[in-house]
Amino acid sequence: MAKEKWTEEEFFEQLRSDPRNRKYADVVEKILRFAEDRGIREWQPRGVTFAVFTTKLRHKGVLHPFFSIAAMTRFPKNHSSRAGEVWGANGVEMQFQHMKPPFTLGSERQQQLREQLEAKLGVCIPTHNQQGGQRPNIPLVKFQNAQALQDFFDLIDYMISEVKST
Numbered sequence: 706m707a708k709e710k711w712t713e714e715e716f717f718e719q720l721r722s723d724p725r726n727r728k729y730a731d732v733v734e735k736i737l738r739f740a741e742d743r744g745i746r747e748w749q750p751r752g753v754t755f756a757v758f759t760t761k762l763r764h765k766g767v768l769h770p771f772f773s774i775a776a777m778t779r780f781p782k783n784h785s786s787r788a789g790e791v792w793g794a795n796g797v798e799m800q801f802q803h804m805k806p807p808f809t810l811g812s813e814r815q816q817q818l819r820e821q822l823e824a825k826l827g828v829c830i831p832t833h834n835q836q837g838g839q840r841p842n843i844p845l846v847k848f849q850n851a852q853a854l855q856d857f858f859d860l861i862d863y864m865i866s867e868v869k870s871t
Contacts, residue, residue, distance in 0.1 A: 710750035729845040733774055736797065736848065739858050743865060745771065759800075760861075762868055769808075769868045770800040771861060795845060797857075799830075802839035807867050810839065814867075818860065825856035 721730045737758055740746035745760040759773040774797060799822070801810055808815045811833045819830045819841075826847045831838035848854045 711756040712750070713748055716756055728849075732845055732848045732854065735854065736774065736857075739861070743862075745865070762865055764868050764871070767805055769805050770803045771864060772800055773798050796842035797845065797848070798840050798842045800840065801833060805868075807871060808864065818864070821860055822857075825860070826853050 717730060717734065720733065721727050737746055740758070740760045745762050747759045747761055748756075749759060750756040757773050760771040762769045762771070801808075801815060801819075804810060804815060806812075808818060815833070819832070822828065822843065823830055826843060828841075828843050828847060830841045830843075833839055843857075848857065
């Protein structure tokens, strides 16, 4: 029997129905609509236990990943130990390890981006050679602040502009 894949509607339904995660549903939706408006959003359902939103820009035949929304995980209603449980969308994961010029892993441009994210979002992002530094996760709680969310959008717009200028 083939596994059913999550739909975007189910993703948000599950997110809003879980008391631990519903406070982030609006933030996740704003981030995803922002990415959709810029043509960089991709929905990747993977069976009944995993789904993720990623952002990628294709420019001159090269894919430039930016960030993803941390995976949602659920179990089918008939799963013995966790009937319908959702494990939360807990952050925005920057895709530093896959970035291409001008934001190549370990580059000065990527380091400047890390510093801007730290300053504007009040987070500590490890460098590329530290644990977690290639795919740092920024907690969704940071994006509940409207100015921080706008600052993040401005940084992504900047990244898109820089990629397109290459």
